[in-house]
Amino acid sequence: MIDHSPYDNMEIPSQLSSVVADALACGQGKRRHRLWLIRLIAWVPMSVAACLVLLLNLSPTFAQGVCSLPVVGEVCRIFVFREYHSENQFQYIDAVIPQIENTGKTELEQRVNEYLQQLIENCLEESEARAKEYYDAYVATGGNPADFRPVGVNIDYDVKYISPQYVSLHISHYETSFTAYQTDYYYTVDLDGEQVLTLKDWFGDDYQQIVADSIRTSISQWSQEQQQQLFPNLDLESLITEDRSFYLNEQGQVVVVFDKYELANGAAGRPEFVITQ
Structure with missing residues (x-):
């Protein structure tokens, strides 16, 4: 499950809602500004959506303020994530777990989120086993444990495509050690059909x-x-x-x-x- 405490406990600056509202309302004054805004939205709708999703994921304060606004709140929780950072003698981990929500399809959300959670947990378990093997082999061949360079594990995601009907997600799993290891996973969901697409x-x-x-x-x-x-x-x-x-x-x-x-x-x-x- 997603930890919402950073959102729930984050103190929202009193001026945030008005600043966001003013930003959404800008361009309503002069005709040329309105025309420019219309053309911009028509030209780069996905870029706007991507920027919005990025800001919502990176800043809980921004997300909570924006969610209070009409319309914008409908998309504010499509993707959120939890980050994990840990380090021991044989590996260090930076992992991000994405979650999908606010689609109106509770069963679909649960199915997708459970899959993503399990996928990343499996990646972490496999990475730990490989890192331990590298460490054991290094020590067994005479290496000083203090000199062992921990294996770097990075698991991240990016949204390839997002619309009211489809969400396409990429999970990247990358390790750096004596040799590089990379695996990519792709996941495309039909929100209307409530299924993962093939x-x-x-x-x-x-x-x-x-x-x-x-x-x-x-x-x-x-x-x-x-x-x-x-x-x-x-x-x-x-x-x-x-x-x-x-x-x-x-x-x-x-x-x-x-x-x-x-x-x-x-x-x-x-x-x-x-x-x-």
């Missing part, structure tokens, strides 16, 4: 062919050097499973993600493809 949900029964054809088209536009990084005799259809990782970009387009070394050599990194039909 490629099949989005594209239908022919999703493998649709996605593979779009990827081939994208690859055909690569340079010769880029294409040479691909593994030979690739069977894209076999890689496009129903649970293939993907997210929605800022334009609401599906972006399919491959892990490093999954379809190309290391120089290709983690290839991503915007899927078009």
Whole structure:
């Protein structure tokens, strides 16, 4: 569960509500200001939403003040998070756990939040086991425990896309030690349909062919050097499973993600493809 005490106990400056209200009301005076504001909102709605979500997550005081305003309060708790920081002799952890709420779908929120909580707890357990193995191996080979550099563990998230209907979330798990370790998780939720989406949900029964054809088209536009990084005799259809990782970009387009070394050599990194039909 989310700890709301920072919000509940935070003293709100008396002038905060009026400052926020004035900011929302600015531009109502002159016609050119109104036109400029309308064009701006039409041009960058997702940027405004992203900034709002960022401020709400980073500042409990700002969030509590804004939530008291009409309309804005409807989106103020879509994503909140809890941060964990800990350190011991073999690892130090910076982890953020996102939560979704205020969707009006209690069962969906609980299902998604339990998944995110369990996912990050599993990541932390796996990281601890790896860090302990590094430490034990270092000491076993003659290393001085006092000289051991703790493994850095960072778990964070970013919102790839957010709208009244869809939320697309990316969880990143990164470790730094003698070698780097990185894992990415993507989670896209249909708020209206109250389900976590798969490629099949989005594209239908022919999703493998649709996605593979779009990827081939994208690859055909690569340079010769880029294409040479691909593994030979690739069977894209076999890689496009129903649970293939993907997210929605800022334009609401599906972006399919491959892990490093999954379809190309290391120089290709983690290839991503915007899927078009």
